[in-house]
Amino acid sequence: MTKIWLKEPPRSDNTWANNGEHPLDWLNRSTLPRAKAMREFLNLNLSKMPIEISESLYHDLSNRYHSAFFEIILGRLLQEVGFNIQYEVELNNGKRPDFLIDTQIGKIAIEATSPIFNSSVGSAYKKNNPLIKIIRDHTPDNWVVGIQKLPEIGLNDSKKVFKRFINNKFSKITDNLPQLQIKINHEFKEGVIKLTLFYKRDRTNEIIFYPVVSYFENSKSRIEHTLNEKREQLKNIDIPVVLAIQGSNTGTDLDDFDQVLFGSTYEHFNRDGKLIDKGFVANGKFINSDKHSTYQAILAFNEVDFKQLSIPTLYMNTSTDKKFLKIFDCFHIRYFDEESNRIVDIPAKNVKYLNNFNFVTV
Numbered sequence: 001m002t003k004i005w006l007k008e009p010p011r012s013d014n015t016w017a018n019n020g021e022h023p024l025d026w027l028n029r030s031t032l033p034r035a036k037a038m039r040e041f042l043n044l045n046l047s048k049m050p051i052e053i054s055e056s057l058y059h060d061l062s063n064r065y066h067s068a069f070f071e072i073i074l075g076r077l078l079q080e081v082g083f084n085i086q087y088e089v090e091l092n093n094g095k096r097p098d099f100l101i102d103t104q105i106g107k108i109a110i111e112a113t114s115p116i117f118n119s120s121v122g123s124a125y126k127k128n129n130p131l132i133k134i135i136r137d138h139t140p141d142n143w144v145v146g147i148q149k150l151p152e153i154g155l156n157d158s159k160k161v162f163k164r165f166i167n168n169k170f171s172k173i174t175d176n177l178p179q180l181q182i183k184i185n186h187e188f189k190e191g192v193i194k195l196t197l198f199y200k201r202d203r204t205n206e207i208i209f210y211p212v213v214s215y216f217e218n219s220k221s222r223i224e225h226t227l228n229e230k231r232e233q234l235k236n237i238d239i240p241v242v243l244a245i246q247g248s249n250t251g252t253d254l255d256d257f258d259q260v261l262f263g264s265t266y267e268h269f270n271r272d273g274k275l276i277d278k279g280f281v282a283n284g285k286f287i288n289s290d291k292h293s294t295y296q297a298i299l300a301f302n303e304v305d306f307k308q309l310s311i312p313t314l315y316m317n318t319s320t321d322k323k324f325l326k327i328f329d330c331f332h333i334r335y336f337d338e339e340s341n342r343i344v345d346i347p348a349k350n351v352k353y354l355n356n357f358n359f360v361t362v
Contacts, residue, residue: 151191
């Protein structure tokens, strides 16, 4: 029987999440079809795990939502492919990896981590939140706002001039205006604001789009940092350790993991543009590792959310027991073959387990 962890809100509220609103706060108030489906998703998947695990992870959603959500997905995934899971069991050395599973070679520790890829994007939105709130609070009835650009006003900078400007401009907008679209462009000393207001009766949200934030791609450095950061926590564990990493849905792909863990390909051309040499430089962190390496494998996830889960890819260390190939054949597997000097890719043998997550389709 499915336990109801998130109940249906008592009052109708067909609004989307506000910028910066905690996902649980939105799920606890919104009656939109997607919110309902997301509650059903969490209720089902939490209920399928042992109660002591689901209670702990549900509690953790409040204070570390993204990492706890990933642990729910990882725990359910391990269950669906046939493993019995234990959660945060203390080992002889006092370490508590997220999950333990029993396999033909004994117990294996699975640790989950959700590094912040392209963190500059999150920082930019955090800085913009107070400005967006001012815009939302002053948006006239029956109008919505598209935000194209905001000035560079810091979190600790005064917002008085910005607020006064927005209040002055928005207070002049009424339902009686002849135009149904209004553009606002203005230059503050901190930069330019560009807004477009659209007349829309019975709106569900004041803001219809937010400013695009550019970012510096830092996926490979974040993967390396994650490996180093988790090594101190996981070293000296006397059973095999697999580190599960949630990659970003944008900007991080398997090529980033390939380069960090195994190495990279190269091509040399002559002055006429003719290819004269190509090969692979095997200089990744999983190359020529000894059996005492902290990680026997990395489980790389690309897409993890309510709507879908990509089949993860298991990257095997060169020193890892080849029985891993059979233990984890439900996932894609990649390893480096020294004899042929290339990365070998083995497709997953079974992917039907993805049908049992009740992914959101609305």
